[in-house]
Amino acid sequence: MTLLGLILLLMTFWGLAYGSARAIVWIITPPVLLIALNLAGLVTPVGSLLVALPYAVALFFYLMPEQRRQWISKPLLATFRSVMPAMSQTEKEALNAGNVWWDGALFSGQPNWQDLLHQPACQLSEREQAFIDGPVDELCRMLDDWQITHEDKDLSPRIWEFIKTSGMFGMIIPESYGGLGFSAYAHSQVVMKVASRSITAAVTIMVPNSLGPAKLLLQYGTQEQKDRYLQKLAIGEEIPCFALTSPKAGSDAGAIPDSGVVTYGNFQGKEVLGIRLNFEKRYITLAPIATLIGLAFKLEDPERLLSDDPLPGITVALVPRETAGIKVGKRHMPLDIPFQNGPIYGRDVFIPIDWVMGGAEGAGQGWRMLMDSLSEGRGISLPALSTGAGKTASRYTGAYAAVRSQFNQPIGHFEGVEEALARIGGLTYQMDAARKLTLSALDSGETPSVISAIVKYHLTERYRQVINDAMDIQGGSGICLGPDNLFGRAYQAIPIGITVEGANILTRSMIIFGQGAIRAHPFVLKEFEAAENPDQQAGLIQFDSALFGHIGFVVTNFARTLWLGLTHGRLSESPKGGPMRRYFQRLNWMSASFALTTDLALMTLGGSLKRKERLSARLGDILSNLYISSACLKRFVEEGEKPEDVPLMQWALDDSLYRMQHALRGLLRNMPVRPLAWVMRVLIFPTGLPFHKPTDRLDHQVARALLSPGEVRDRLTHGVFTDDDPQQRIGQLEQALHVVAKVIPLEKTLKRAKRAGQLHARELPELIKEAIKLGILSESDKSLLTEAERLRNQVIEVNAFERLMPSGSVSGKQQSKVSTINKLGAA
Numbered sequence: 001m002t003l004l005g006l007i008l009l010l011m012t013f014w015g016l017a018y019g020s021a022r023a024i025v026w027i028i029t030p031p032v033l034l035i036a037l038n039l040a041g042l043v044t045p046v047g048s049l050l051v052a053l054p055y056a057v058a059l060f061f062y063l064m065p066e067q068r069r070q071w072i073s074k075p076l077l078a079t080f081r082s083v084m085p086a087m088s089q090t091e092k093e094a095l096n097a098g099n100v101w102w103d104g105a106l107f108s109g110q111p112n113w114q115d116l117l118h119q120p121a122c123q124l125s126e127r128e129q130a131f132i133d134g135p136v137d138e139l140c141r142m143l144d145d146w147q148i149t150h151e152d153k154d155l156s157p158r159i160w161e162f163i164k165t166s167g168m169f170g171m172i173i174p175e176s177y178g179g180l181g182f183s184a185y186a187h188s189q190v191v192m193k194v195a196s197r198s199i200t201a202a203v204t205i206m207v208p209n210s211l212g213p214a215k216l217l218l219q220y221g222t223q224e225q226k227d228r229y230l231q232k233l234a235i236g237e238e239i240p241c242f243a244l245t246s247p248k249a250g251s252d253a254g255a256i257p258d259s260g261v262v263t264y265g266n267f268q269g270k271e272v273l274g275i276r277l278n279f280e281k282r283y284i285t286l287a288p289i290a291t292l293i294g295l296a297f298k299l300e301d302p303e304r305l306l307s308d309d310p311l312p313g314i315t316v317a318l319v320p321r322e323t324a325g326i327k328v329g330k331r332h333m334p335l336d337i338p339f340q341n342g343p344i345y346g347r348d349v350f351i352p353i354d355w356v357m358g359g360a361e362g363a364g365q366g367w368r369m370l371m372d373s374l375s376e377g378r379g380i381s382l383p384a385l386s387t388g389a390g391k392t393a394s395r396y397t398g399a400y401a402a403v404r405s406q407f408n409q410p411i412g413h414f415e416g417v418e419e420a421l422a423r424i425g426g427l428t429y430q431m432d433a434a435r436k437l438t439l440s441a442l443d444s445g446e447t448p449s450v451i452s453a454i455v456k457y458h459l460t461e462r463y464r465q466v467i468n469d470a471m472d473i474q475g476g477s478g479i480c481l482g483p484d485n486l487f488g489r490a491y492q493a494i495p496i497g498i499t500v501e502g503a504n505i506l507t508r509s510m511i512i513f514g515q516g517a518i519r520a521h522p523f524v525l526k527e528f529e530a531a532e533n534p535d536q537q538a539g540l541i542q543f544d545s546a547l548f549g550h551i552g553f554v555v556t557n558f559a560r561t562l563w564l565g566l567t568h569g570r571l572s573e574s575p576k577g578g579p580m581r582r583y584f585q586r587l588n589w590m591s592a593s594f595a596l597t598t599d600l601a602l603m604t605l606g607g608s609l610k611r612k613e614r615l616s617a618r619l620g621d622i623l624s625n626l627y628i629s630s631a632c633l634k635r636f637v638e639e640g641e642k643p644e645d646v647p648l649m650q651w652a653l654d655d656s657l658y659r660m661q662h663a664l665r666g667l668l669r670n671m672p673v674r675p676l677a678w679v680m681r682v683l684i685f686p687t688g689l690p691f692h693k694p695t696d697r698l699d700h701q702v703a704r705a706l707l708s709p710g711e712v713r714d715r716l717t718h719g720v721f722t723d724d725d726p727q728q729r730i731g732q733l734e735q736a737l738h739v740v741a742k743v744i745p746l747e748k749t750l751k752r753a754k755r756a757g758q759l760h761a762r763e764l765p766e767l768i769k770e771a772i773k774l775g776i777l778s779e780s781d782k783s784l785l786t787e788a789e790r791l792r793n794q795v796i797e798v799n800a801f802e803r804l805m806p807s808g809s810v811s812g813k814q815q816s817k818v819s820t821i822n823k824l825g826a827a
C-alpha cells in the first residue's frame with residue numbers, strides 16, 4: 001500500500017469514528033474505498049487483503065448476532081461478572097438514588113451545548129422576591145451574630161418566633177399545608193442571604209427544609225401522616241430533627257447499630273402492633289429543642305409479623321420527642337456556631353407501626369428514602385451557605401482591601417493581595433454559577449444525585465479557600481473576634497459544611513465518580529443490569545447490545561480525543577463565538593478525554609477502582625470541573641455576555657481547565673498499567689500541557705472589580721445582605737468604599753503636587769490646608785478627603801474587651817462592654 005493510500009484509509013476510518021457513523025455507513029465505506037484506492041493504484045493486493053480480512057470478520061459478527069453472542073459476548077460477560085465490584089443492598093440503593101442529567105452529557109464525551117443553553121434560568125416569582133426583600137431582610141437586620149455566638153449561644157426568643165411565624169421552617173411545604181411552597185432557587189436565596197449575616201441562623205433554617213421529616217413526609221408519608229404533621233411543621237409548632245448518625249456509624253451510615261424489633265406492645269392502653277426501639281444518636285441538629293424526631297434504625301421482624309422478611313433493614317419513623325424512653329436535651333458545641341445540636345438516646349421505646357414513614361409499607365424502605373432526599377437536599381443548603389460566604393468575602397474583603405492602606409497604598413493594589421482577591425472573586429463566580437445551574441435542574445424536576453454531590457463537595461471546598469483568602473487579607477482584623485469581625489465565625493464554621501451531608505474526603509473519593517461512572521455513563525449501568533439479570537439468555541442479549549454500543553462509544557471517543565488533542569479543540573463545535581468560543585472547544589476536548597479515560601480506567605481496573613480511591617477522586621475532579629466550567633459559560637450567557645464580566649468568566653474557566661489538567665496528569669502518573677498511561681498522555685496532550693492558572697493580568701482585572709463599587713461587584717455579590725447602617729461594619733465598609741473611590745483623583749493630585757515640591761506638610765490635614773491655599777484643592781474637596789479619612793479609620797478599628805470571661809457567667813456579662821481599639825485609646 002502506498003503511504004497516501006494508507007493515510008486516506010486511516011483518515012476515513014478516523015472520520016467515521018469521530019462522527020459516530022451509523023452501521024450502514026461502516027458497512028458500505030470500506031469496500032467502496034478499497035475499490036477506489038485500487039482504481040487509483042494506491043493499494044496493492046496484499047494491502048487490500050489486510051483491510052478486507054478484518055472487515056469481513058467484523059461484517060460476519062455484525063450479521064450473525066447469535067454467533068457473536070456465543071463466541072464473544074458470553075465469555076466477556078463471564079469475565080465482567082468476575083471483576084464486577086460486589087455491592088451491598090444499601091450501596092445499590094445509594095447508586096440508584098436520583099436521576100442523571102447534564103452529568104450524562106459530560107460522560108458522553110460530546111456534550112450538546114444547546115441543551116445546556118436552553119436550560120431555563122433560575123427565576124423568583126413575585127411572591128418569593130417579596131419574601132426575600134421583606135421578612136428575610138427583616139430577619140437579617142434582627143440578627144446580631146456576636147450576641148448569638150458569644151453572649152447567648154442561641155438565637156434570641158424573638159428571632160425564634162420570627163423564623164417560625166414568617167414560615168421559614170416551611171419553605172418546602174406546599175401552600176395547601178400552610179407552607180411557603182417555594183422553588184429550590186427561592187429556598188437557596190433565603191439560606192444564602194441569611195448565611196451572609198449569621199451561619200447559626202442559616203443552619204437553623206436549613207435543617208427543617210432539608211433532609212428531614214417534612215421532606216420525607218412530602219415524598220413518602222401517608223395522607224394521615226401528612227395531615228397530622230405538615231401544617232404544624234410549616235409554622236414551627238413542631239420542630240423537626242433528623243437522626244441518622246450514631247457513634248459507631250458516621251460516614252458508613254448504612255451500618256447503624258440502632259435497632260427496632262417488630263412486636264406487640266401497649267400503646268395508649270391498647271395492645272397494638274409496633275416496634276421496640278433502642279438507639280443512640282449524636283450530632284443531631286435541632287435535637288435539643290426538637291419536638292418531632294425523624295429516626296433511622298434497622299428494622300428486624302424475627303416473628304415475621306409484618307412480612308416474610310425477618311430483616312427488612314433501614315427504616316425511618318416519625319417519633320414525637322415526648323415518647324416514653326427518649327432522652328434529649330444536652331448540647332454539642334459545633335465550633336462556636338451555636339445552632340442547636342446534640343445527642344438523642346432511646347431505650348425500649350415502643351412506637352405503633354403507623355409511625356413508620358409511609359406506614360407498614362415503608363418498613364425497610366428508609367435507606368432508599370434517605371438517598372433520594374439527599375440527591376436533592378445536598379444540592380441546595382450547603383451550596384447556598386458556601387456561596388453566601390464567597391459573596392460576603394468578595395463584597396467586604398474587596399472593600400476592606402480598597403480602603404485599608406499600607407506602604408501608602410491600598411493593600412488591594414499589591415500584586416500578592418491581588419492574587420488572593422482574584423481567587424475570592426473567581427471562585428465565587430464559579431460557586432454561584434454551579435449553584436444556580438443545579439437549582440435550575442431541581443426546579444425543572446430533575447434530581448441529579450451525582451451533580452448534587454459535586455456541588456456539595458466543590459462549593460464547600462471553595463468556601464474554605466475563599467474564607468482562608470479573606471482571612472489573610474483581613475490580617476489582624478480577621479483574627480480579633482467581636483461584633484465588627486465579619487469573617488471569624490465563617491472561618492470557624494468551615495469544617496461543619498465539609499463534614500455534614502457526606503464528609504468531603506468520602507464524597508470526593510467514593511461518591512462523585514463512583515456513582516457517576518455507573519449511573520451517568522451511557523453503557524456501564526446497562527452492563528451491570530445485564531450481568532445481574534437472573535434470566536441468562538435475556539442477560540446475554542442485553543449485555544451483547546450494551547457491550548457493542550460501548551465499544552463503538554470508546555472508538556468514537558478515541559478518535560475525538562486524538563483529533564481534539566492535536567487541534568486543541570479548534571474546529572470543534574461551539575454554540576457561541578467571541579471570548580466563549582475557545583472555552584467551549586476546550587471543553588469538547590476535555591469531555592472526550594474524560595470519557596475515554598473513564599473507559600480505560602474501568603477496563604483496566606474493573607472493580608478494584610472502588611478501592612483505588614485516589615484515582616476515582618481524580619476522575620471525579622475532572623467531571624466536577626467540567627460541570628463547573630459549563631455552569632460558568634451558561635452563567636455568562638444568561639447574564640447577557642457583558643464585556644465587563646469577561647475577566648471573571650475567563651478566570652473561572654482557566655482555573656477549571658487547569659484543575660482538569662492537574663487531575664488528568666495525576667491520574668496518568670498513577671495509573672497502574674503504565675504503557676497505557678503513556679499512550680493516553682500522548683493522546684490527550686500531544687503537544688504538552690496547554691492549560692495554565694489564570695495569568696497575573698487576569699488576576700489583576702478580577703481583583704480590580706472587587707476593589708471598586710460598580711455593576712460587576714454588585715452582580716457578583718447579588719443576593720447577600722447589604723445595609724448602609726453606619727452603625728454596622730458592613731454599612732461602614734460600603735460607605736468607605738464609595739467615598740474612598742471618589743477621593744482617589746484628589747489623592748493623586750496631592751501626590752503630584754508633593755512630588756513637584758508645591759506641598760511640604762506630612763500629615764493630611766496640613767497638606768489639605770496647604771493645597772487649598774495654593775488653589776490645588778477646593779473646600780468641598782477638603783470635606784470629601786476628611787470624610788474618607790474618618791471612614792478609613794473607622795473600618796480598620798477592631799473590637800477590644802474589658803475582660804475575656806466565659807460567656808454566661810456573672811462577670812462574663814461585662815464582656816458586653818465591647819469597645820474598639822481606637823475608642824479605648826481615646827478614653
Ligand SMILES: Cc1cc2nc3c(=O)[nH]c(=O)nc-3n(C[C@H](O)[C@H](O)[C@H](O)COP(=O)(O)OP(=O)(O)OC[C@H]3O[C@@H](n4cnc5c(N)ncnc54)[C@H](O)[C@@H]3O)c2cc1C
Pocket residue numbers: 242243244245249250251252282283284285286334341496499500501502503504505506507509510613
Ligand atoms: C455540626 C454537625 C451537624 C450534624 N447534623 C446531623 C444531623 O442533623 N443528623 C444526622 O444524622 N447527622 C448529623 N451529623 C453527622 C454527620 O453527618 C457526620 O458527622 C458525617 O456523616 C461524618 O461522620 P463522622 O463524623 O462520624 O466521621 P467519620 O465517618 O468517622 O469520618 C471521618 C473521616 O473519614 C473519612 N472517610 C470515612 N470513610 C471513608 C471512605 N470510605 N473513603 C474516604 N474517606 C472516608 C471521612 O470523609 C472523614 O473525613 C452532623 C455532624 C455535625 C458535625
